[in-house]
Amino acid sequence: MEAVLLEDKPKNLFESEFYASTVFADRNLIAPHYTPNELPFREKQIEEIAKNLSLCIHNKRPDNFFLYGKTGTGKTSVTKNVISQLSEFVSQKNIQVRAEYINCRNHNSKYRVLIKLVKELYPTENFLGYSAAFVYEKVLDYAKKGNNLILVLDELDKVKDLDELIYGLTRGNDELQGKGGITLIGISNNLNFKERLDPRTKSSLCEQEMVFPPYNAEELRKILFTRAETAFKKNAVEESAINLAAAFAAQESGDARTAVMLLLRAGEISDKNKSFKVTDKEVIKAKQTVEEEIIFDMISTLPRQQQLVLLAISDLSLSNKGIKKLNGLHEEHVLFSGEVYEQYRVKAKSLQENIISSRWYRQYISELEMYGLIHTTSSGKGIKGQTRLIKLGYDAKKIKELIEKEVGG
Numbered sequence: 001m002e003a004v005l006l007e008d009k010p011k012n013l014f015e016s017e018f019y020a021s022t023v024f025a026d027r028n029l030i031a032p033h034y035t036p037n038e039l040p041f042r043e044k045q046i047e048e049i050a051k052n053l054s055l056c057i058h059n060k061r062p063d064n065f066f067l068y069g070k071t072g073t074g075k076t077s078v079t080k081n082v083i084s085q086l087s088e089f090v091s092q093k094n095i096q097v098r099a100e101y102i103n104c105r106n107h108n109s110k111y112r113v114l115i116k117l118v119k120e121l122y123p124t125e126n127f128l129g130y131s132a133a134f135v136y137e138k139v140l141d142y143a144k145k146g147n148n149l150i151l152v153l154d155e156l157d158k159v160k161d162l163d164e165l166i167y168g169l170t171r172g173n174d175e176l177q178g179k180g181g182i183t184l185i186g187i188s189n190n191l192n193f194k195e196r197l198d199p200r201t202k203s204s205l206c207e208q209e210m211v212f213p214p215y216n217a218e219e220l221r222k223i224l225f226t227r228a229e230t231a232f233k234k235n236a237v238e239e240s241a242i243n244l245a246a247a248f249a250a251q252e253s254g255d256a257r258t259a260v261m262l263l264l265r266a267g268e269i270s271d272k273n274k275s276f277k278v279t280d281k282e283v284i285k286a287k288q289t290v291e292e293e294i295i296f297d298m299i300s301t302l303p304r305q306q307q308l309v310l311l312a313i314s315d316l317s318l319s320n321k322g323i324k325k326l327n328g329l330h331e332e333h334v335l336f337s338g339e340v341y342e343q344y345r346v347k348a349k350s351l352q353e354n355i356i357s358s359r360w361y362r363q364y365i366s367e368l369e370m371y372g373l374i375h376t377t378s379s380g381k382g383i384k385g386q387t388r389l390i391k392l393g394y395d396a397k398k399i400k401e402l403i404e405k406e407v408g409g
């Protein structure tokens with residue numbers, strides 16, 4: 001059929017809105033929750049996880065795996081990628097393997113994890129109101145039919161009664177005696193988390209483990225190029241904008257999520273301003289919003305007591321006059337570890353919360369530092385003996401507002 005040309009007709013009123021100029025070819029492909037098929041610089045991790053999991057296709061139980069590394073190092077994407085390939089393969093070959101992914105941020109107790117799991121395994125049944133013991137038996141029943149169950153527990157550190165959950169699931173294997181099996185892949189963004197596990201949980205879960213290192217600027221640059229190729233229209237993103245986004249993200253923490261979000265938000269800014277191109281200017285503008293989004297997200301998932309410690313730090317930073325060092329120099333917004341702990345106790349008391357021990361307090365402080373939310377240094381000799389000095393990594397007022405919203409302070 002011959003194309004009908006309508007060029008001589010007046011333009012429809014809605015046309016320009018419909019074809020509103022956008023730099024994106026498919027915005028979804030650069031959204032942070034999207035799992036790309038290609039994951040450059042993670043080939044080794046993918047191969048190693050796949051090698052272990054491939055035991056299940058020969059009806060052997062793979063080792064439990066513990067994956068950890070900072071946020072944005074590709075743990076979730078790598079794992080989802082491997083299990084989706086596994087699921088596809090076993091369904092083609094009719095092998096009795098079932099892989100399930102659960103994010104414990106949304107299912108943060110043993111009961112919630114088990115309920116989520118049985119709902120996936122038995123989609124037509126209703127488990128509302130059943131006991132944890134009953135639900136657990138249903139999981140075992142599923143494996144007893146000869147199924148190898150691979151359970152990915154992402155953001156594992158969010159589970160309140162984790163020891164019981166891990167113990168329950170791994171003990172299941174003894175009961176199964178080779179008829180099917182349960183394999184766990186636990187993931188955590190917290191580098192210290194393993195040290196906190198009960199020794200028995202640790203030895204069950206960490207039969208194998210793998211650290212995901214941060215990406216460097218060059219790696220982030222290549223990752224962004226690959227992602228931008230499909231997500232954006234041709235020539236819509238300037239090369240220097242990609243380099244800049246990669247450099248920013250590498251500076252922060254080698255986090256690919258920050259890098260991807262920078263490009264996404266930069267693209268949205270271009271669209272809003274109808275500038276048709278993503279340049280350095282949009283990336284620089286995007287930096288602030290992305291930083292805030294990421295910090296807010298991080299803070300909102302901290303345990304409540306740790307939020308209160310951070311709140312104490314923001315409170316003091318806002319009122320604090322700084323300290324005078326032995327060399328006579330004045331340093332602003334630097335706090336003594338002891339005064340922060342005191343302020344935290346006052347806060348926790350006023351909110352009628354339990355008060356954590358000073359040992360836990362120190363643990364929380366070192367985690368906050370690992371997340372980049374605070375910086376600490378040693379005072380050196382001279383100031384009140386030797387003590388740790390704490391400085392907030394971000395704007396105190398913003399952090400305070402955010403935590404107060406969370407804890408209702």
Ligand SMILES: Nc1ncnc2c1ncn2[C@@H]1O[C@H](COP(=O)(O)OP(=O)(O)O)[C@@H](O)[C@H]1O
Pocket residue numbers: 031032033034035036038039040041042069070071072073074075076077078189212223227256257260
């Ligand atoms: N090697 C990679 N190639 C392409 N995109 C990646 C890669 N690693 C991470 N990403 C992207 O970065 C973001 C964060 O990755 P994610 O797997 O969620 O990290 P983690 O689970 O370690 O926090 C996601 O949008 C993901 O698609």
Ligand SMILES: [Mg+2]
Pocket residue numbers: 072075076077154
């Ligand atoms: Mg993740």
